[in-house]
Amino acid sequence: xxxxxxxxxxxxxxxxxxxxxxxxxxxxxxxxxxxxxxxxxxxxxxxxxxxxxxxxxxxxxxxxxxxxxxxxxxxxxxxxxxxxxxxxxxxxxxxxxxxxxxxxxxxxxxxxxxxxxxxxxxxxxxxxxxxxxxxxxxxxxxxxxxxxxxxxxxxxxxxxxxxxxxxxxxxxxxxxxxxxxxxxxxxxxxxxxxxxxxxxxxxxxxxxxxxxxxxxxxxxxxxxxxxxxxxxxxxxxxxxxxxxxxxxxxxxxxxxxxxxxxxxxxxxxxxxxxxxxxxxxxxxxxxxxxxxxxxxxxxxxxxxxxxxxxxxxxxxxxxxxxxxxxxxxxxxxxxxxxxxxxxxxxxxxxxxxxxxxxxxxxxxxxxxxxxxxxxxxxxxxxxxxxxxxxxxxxxxxxxxxxxxxxxxxxxxxxxxxxxxxxxxxxxxxxxxxxxxxxxxxxxxxxxxxxxxxxxxxxxxxxxxxxxxxxxxxxxxxxxxxxxxxxxxxxxxxxxxxxxxxxxxxxxxxxxxxxxxxxxxxxxxxxxxxxxxxxxxxxxxxxxxxxxxxxxxxxxxxxxxxxxxxxxxxxxxxxxxxxxxxxxxxxxxxxxxxxxxxxxxxxxxxxxxxxxxxxxxxxxxxxxxxxxxxxxxxxxxxxxxxxxxxxxxxxxxxxxxxxxxxxxxxxxxxxxxxxxxxxxxxxxxxxxxxxxxxxxxxxxxxxxxxxxxxxxxxxxxxxxxxxxxxxxxxxxxxxxxxxxxxxxxxxxxxxxxxxxxxxxxxxxxxxxxxxxxxxxxxxxxxxxxxxxxxxxxxxxxxxxxxxxxxxxxxxxxxxxxxxxxxxxxxxxxxxx
Numbered sequence: 053x054x055x056x057x058x059x060x061x062x063x064x065x066x067x068x069x070x071x072x073x074x075x076x077x078x079x080x081x082x083x084x085x086x087x088x089x090x091x092x093x094x095x096x097x098x099x100x101x102x103x104x105x106x107x108x109x110x111x112x113x114x115x116x117x118x119x120x121x122x123x124x125x126x127x128x129x130x131x132x133x134x135x136x137x138x139x140x141x142x143x144x145x146x147x148x149x150x151x152x153x154x155x156x157x158x159x160x161x162x163x164x165x166x167x168x169x170x171x172x173x174x175x176x177x178x179x180x181x182x183x184x185x186x187x188x189x190x191x192x193x194x195x196x197x198x199x200x201x202x203x204x205x206x207x208x209x210x211x212x213x214x215x216x217x218x219x220x221x222x223x224x225x226x227x228x229x230x231x232x233x234x235x236x237x238x239x240x241x242x243x244x245x246x247x248x249x250x251x252x253x254x255x256x257x258x259x260x261x262x263x264x265x266x267x268x269x270x271x272x273x274x275x276x277x278x279x280x281x282x283x284x285x286x287x288x289x290x291x292x293x294x295x296x297x298x299x300x301x302x303x304x305x306x307x308x309x310x311x312x313x314x315x316x317x318x319x320x321x322x323x324x325x326x327x328x329x330x331x332x333x334x335x336x337x338x339x340x341x342x343x344x345x346x347x348x349x350x351x352x353x354x355x356x357x358x359x360x361x362x363x364x365x366x367x368x369x370x371x372x373x374x375x376x377x378x379x380x381x382x383x384x385x386x387x388x389x390x391x392x393x394x395x396x397x398x399x400x401x402x403x404x405x406x407x408x409x410x411x412x413x414x415x416x417x418x419x420x421x422x423x424x425x426x427x428x429x430x431x432x433x434x435x436x437x438x439x440x441x442x443x444x445x446x447x448x449x450x451x452x453x454x455x456x457x458x459x460x461x462x463x464x465x466x467x468x469x470x471x472x473x474x475x476x477x478x479x480x481x482x483x484x485x486x487x488x489x490x491x492x493x494x495x496x497x498x499x500x501x502x503x504x505x506x507x508x509x510x511x512x513x514x515x516x517x518x519x520x521x522x523x524x525x526x527x528x529x530x531x532x533x534x535x536x537x538x539x540x541x542x543x544x545x546x547x548x549x550x551x552x553x554x555x556x557x558x559x560x561x562x563x564x565x566x567x568x569x570x571x572x573x574x575x576x577x578x579x580x581x582x583x584x585x586x587x588x589x590x591x592x593x594x595x596x597x598x599x600x601x602x603x604x605x606x607x608x609x610x611x612x613x614x615x616x617x618x619x620x621x622x623x624x625x626x627x628x629x630x631x632x633x634x635x636x637x638x639x640x641x642x643x644x645x646x647x648x649x650x651x652x653x654x655x656x657x658x659x660x661x662x663x664x665x666x667x668x669x670x671x672x673x674x675x676x677x678x679x680x681x682x683x684x685x686x687x688x689x690x691x692x693x694x695x696x697x698x699x700x701x702x703x704x705x706x707x708x709x710x711x712x713x714x715x716x717x718x719x720x721x722x723x724x725x726x727x728x729x730x731x732x733x734x735x736x737x738x739x740x741x742x743x744x745x746x747x748x749x750x751x752x753x754x755x756x757x758x759x760x761x762x763x764x765x766x767x768x769x770x771x772x773x774x775x776x777x778x779x780x781x782x783x784x785x786x787x788x789x790x791x792x793x794x795x796x797x798x799x800x801x802x803x804x805x806x807x808x809x810x811x812x813x814x815x816x817x818x819x820x821x822x823x824x825x826x827x828x829x830x831x832x833x834x835x836x837x838x839x840x841x842x843x844x845x846x847x848x849x850x851x852x853x854x855x856x857x858x859x860x861x862x863x864x865x866x867x868x869x870x871x872x873x874x875x876x877x878x879x880x881x882x883x
Contacts, residue, residue: 080781080816085794087803088823089775092720094795097530098713099766100474101467101730102695103520104481106507106741109731112358113748114523115515116447116458118371119429120358121314123443124340125502125510126197128310128328134303137161140197140509141279150286150302152186152279155509157199161192161276162300168272170293173244177285178211178237184281185210185217187243190252193273196359197313197509198738199280200225203270206278207245207254211235216254216261222270223737224699231262240287312340315353316360318430323349334376334411334442336502342431343438344383352432355444356392357750358733362426363446364750365389365398370449371418375431376442376498380409384434387416391424398422405439413498417449425751443498455526458497458515463731464527466746466753471766476694476726477520478534478612481506482581488536490547493517494566507739518563521551521572532694532724534612537580537592541599544577548603578656578694580612584631590638594645601651610654610692611642617668619675623683628672640683647687654723655680658695661727663708664810664840664875670712677721691721695728698743698758703852703875704840705743706757707810710877713765714793714806717773727758734846747844754849760836761877764854768804768834768879770795776805781818787811790872801827805880809872821866821882828883830858831868837876 103109112120131138133145141158144151152160167190176187187208195202205228206219216231233256235241244255251265277286289300311317311326324344333339344351357363365371371389388400398420406412429446433439450456454464467475482488487503493516494500505511517533524531535544546559551574553560560571579596583589597609618628623636639655646653657676659669677691696712698705709727716722732744745759755763776794778786789811795804803824809815819831838852845851861868861882872878 079784079787079813080818081786081790082779082781082818082820083792083805084777084779085803085805085819085821086775086823087796087800087821090772090796091775092773093771094717094720094769094773095723096769097474097723098716098725099471099762099769100476100530100724100726101472101745101762102476102479102726102728103730104477104479104507105505105511106479106481106729106739107732107736107744108358108508109729109744110515111508111512112733112736113731114459114463116453116460117514118357118363118446119355119444121312121355121510122445122514123335123502123512124312124315124328124441125336125338126313129313129316130305130309130311131160132305133160134305135163135300136276137163137195139195139202145302145304148287148302150277152277152284152286154182154184154279154281154283157278157280159189159195159202159276159278161195162274164274164300165293166272166274167247167291167293169248170291171244171246172275172291173242174289175240175287176209176243177240178209178235179283179285181212181237182282183212184279186277186279186282186284187217188245189276189278190245190247191270191273192276193271194223195276196738200740201738204273205252205264205270207243208278208280209233209235209241209243209256211237216256218254218262218264220266220270224740224742228264229262233261311353315340315355318352318354318432319350321351324351324433326351326353329440334378335499340441341438342433342441344433344436347436350432352430353441354428354430356428359736361735361750362392362424363389363429364425365391365420365423365427367420367423369420369451371420371446372416372449373418373444373446374413374415375403375444376411376413377403377405378409378411378440378442379405379437380407381437382407383437383439385439386432386434387418388430389418389420390428390430391422392426392428393424396422398424398427402434411442445498454523457522457526458519459523462753463746463748464523466748466755467730468527469763470746470755470759471763472529473766474530474532474724474726475520475524475730476532476534476578477517478578478581478694479728480581482534482536485536485538489539489543490517490535491543494550494562518566518568521574522568525572532576532578532610534578534581537583537589537612539596541595544596545599545603548600548607552604575606576608576610578610578612582614582631582658583612584633585611585613585638586633587638590641593642597645598649601649605649605651608652608654610656611639613655613657615658615660615669616672616676619672620679621675623679628668636679636683639680643680643684643687643689646689647685652688652690654690654692656692656694658697659693659712660698661696661705661708661712662698662700663704663706666708666711670708670715674719690723692724693722694724694726696726697728699740701732701743701745701747701756701758702841702843703757703838706761706836707808707875707877709758710761710765710806711791711808711810713761714791714808717793717795717806720773727762747846749846752846752849754844754846755853756844757836757838757842757852760852760854764834764836764877764879765806768806768881770797770802770804772796772798774803787815790815800824802881802883807872807878807880809874809876812874814874815872817870817872819868819870819880824866824882826861826863826866826882829860829863831861832881833857833859833870833878835873835876835878837873840875
């Protein structure tokens with residue numbers, strides 16, 4: 053039936069632009085579709101994304117604010133320890149003992165020589181009974197703020213588990229292993245590491261514990277200290293290179309200049325000084341002070357955006373911004389946009405600061421003459437005196453923003469082109485009591501208080517729930533905000549009035565003041581994210597739900613459930629919940645409340661789609677749906693999926709996303725499916741969630757393979773699932789690696805077949821459609837195919853992208869033949 057099968061594969065391979073694995077002749081498959089047998093409708097909202105500020109999706113991502121560290125809240129970049137760089141955390145030295153803070157991986161990195169072969173040793177004391185670990189990092193490079201945002205090996209001790217922890221960080225984390233060792237608390241423990249070219253050996257209290265050999269060793273680097281969630285002390289740091297021991301003193305830095313950690317000093321500071329002042333700060337805990345003592349020299353700061361990657365400035369394009377400044381005497385400031393590559397100043401403006409000692413806002417515009425992708429924004433004091441900086445804001449003019457909102461035009465267009473139909477604003481960021489509260493997110497964005505966020509210690513609310521709602525309204529996305537389950541019932545009632553109330557209501561007036569005169573007509577609110585839906589959740593959920601449903605019975609509340617790794621047979625006795633629950637008794641109470649009040653409740657679960665093989669959470673999902681149906685007793689409810697998670701953005705994940713969306717289509721009960729994470733700045737992965745659908749840098753955006761799956765599903769949307777049957781033409785079992793779902797248009801004149809081939813073998817397909825008379829002579833096929841680990845980069849953003857082709861179709865029998873490449877997702881449209 054397929055006499056030229058191998059030739060077709062070779063031609064298709066060349067057309068798709070990647071090399072197929074060496075495979076044997078593929079099994080021949082027939083797909084029979086009955087276009088007249090409609091099974092159920094298909095939701096148009098299976099092509100969504102979850103957006104939160106993980107990996108700076110907001111700050112450095114969609115938010116038009118170009119500066120990072122806008123409110124000057126970060127600790128000084130000037131390290132308190134001489135010869136070291138503090139990368140997160142408050143470090144201090146007293147009497148030769150280094151005190152390291154608890155936190156999400158603060159690091160103190162030696163600004164010294166690279167150690168390719170040698171030793172490093174130190175004494176470590178774990179203070180108190182706190183969980184976590186502390187110790188050394190070696191082969192350290194490219195260290196930035198963030199738990200895993202560096203390259204290097206971690207060798208740490210854990211007193212609660214009495215173990216040695218060894219891990220590999222490459223802007224992510226991979227556990228190498230644990231080794232049992234005795235680790236007393238509040239006592240000094242000797243930790244020594246012997247470093248070789250491709251291995252290192254660890255000694256604890258003089259005893260050799262283990263030797264680690266990495267098949268793909270990280271490049272040589274410097275050394276440093278790191279804690280995870282617990283404080284520690286260090287003393288007697290020593291290195292040995294070429295047999296020569298060298299003690300490294302742990303002493304205080306004598307420099308008195310302090311400047312917020314996301315900014316850099318400008319000029320010769322001998323003529324002035326930089327200070328962080330806590331005297332009535334503009335917001336938060338501190339403001340930045342510039343002091344100029346002499347008439348010559350320059351004293352100032354510069355900002356290069358997220359991770360100092362550089363700002364993009366376009367020639368002859370207006371950039372607008374403002375500064376909040378304070379001075380008790382008249383001083384002059386210069387603000388400028390420059391190019392680091394050429395050391396050229398592209399635009400400059402002077403500001404004269406008033407003398408009343410009160411905070412005032414100063415607006416400005418900069419129009420660069422020239423352009424760069426490695427730019428900076430600088431503020432410098434031009435006269436003697438001092439000035440306090442409270443807040444700095446810089447964004448493109450209306451030309452670079454979507455509908456004049458504070459969001460990047462190219463990013464929003466990228467989401468629209470991706471085919472996004474629904475956005476959820478939520479995730480782990482809402483699980484951060486007591487800071488994540490909606491009333492902290494309204495009013496002037498520069499006056500919203502910074503806070504210790506879940507993903508970043510110095511978060512701000514410059515872009516938050518109301519900005520999200522404005523974006524969704526303007527772009528036509530179905531928007532669902534997520535709230536902390538620890539909000540009070542009254543605060544949630546106030547939000548409902550803020551969102552949907554009349555303009556003359558108390559909170560409706562605040563909405564009008566925030567720039568939105570008309571109600572949002574919001575109908576969906578999620579309470580909590582990845583919660584343990586147990587009695588404790590019910591105790592918080594029930595009063596909020598009663599209050600909201602009493603006010604608006606048409607409101608749909610969404611329970612922030614988690615994930616289920618094993619099938620649920622008995623709803624009151626099961627295992628496999630990462631949230632730690634073993635019963636759906638709280639779910640039963642939630643359903644009963646909905647039935648009592650004649651309202652509707654939805655349940656959000658998440659799943660792992662790392663690919664290419666189906667995961668346990670994918671396979672268990674529908675047993676959860678079935679279990680809730682058994683418990684509902686007529687309560688109106690649905691199940692939704694607000695996060696496909698994967699920790700990768702590669703083709704393997706694209707196949708898994710596509711297969712799960714196909715399963716949801718065939719089932720027909722799920723109204724919404726979203727993939728996480730919506731966005732990812734290129735190169736940003738300080739917490740492991742390396743799974744952005746749309747990547748971006750300061751100048752452009754591009755899709756990753758899972759993002760193209762969203763696009764393909766969206767573009768091929770049709771409202772009805774029809775019957776399809778898969779059979780083998782070789783008298784063999786049909787391959788488990790092939791997933792098929794067929795849909796038809798409202799008028800029945802078009803059929804789309806979606807096919808996932810996650811196997812390593814090309815599959816010849818014989819497609820037969822009954823109940824359709826094709827009006828066109830060709831079937832249109834769109835295919836996303838690549839090796840499993842393929843992805844797109846800034847230098848090659850189109851490496852993996854859908855390819856289009858046509859195959860002839862027999863108008864009489866509505867049949868055609870084609871090949872499915874390995875590791876591919878395809879849509880076939882017949883009209």
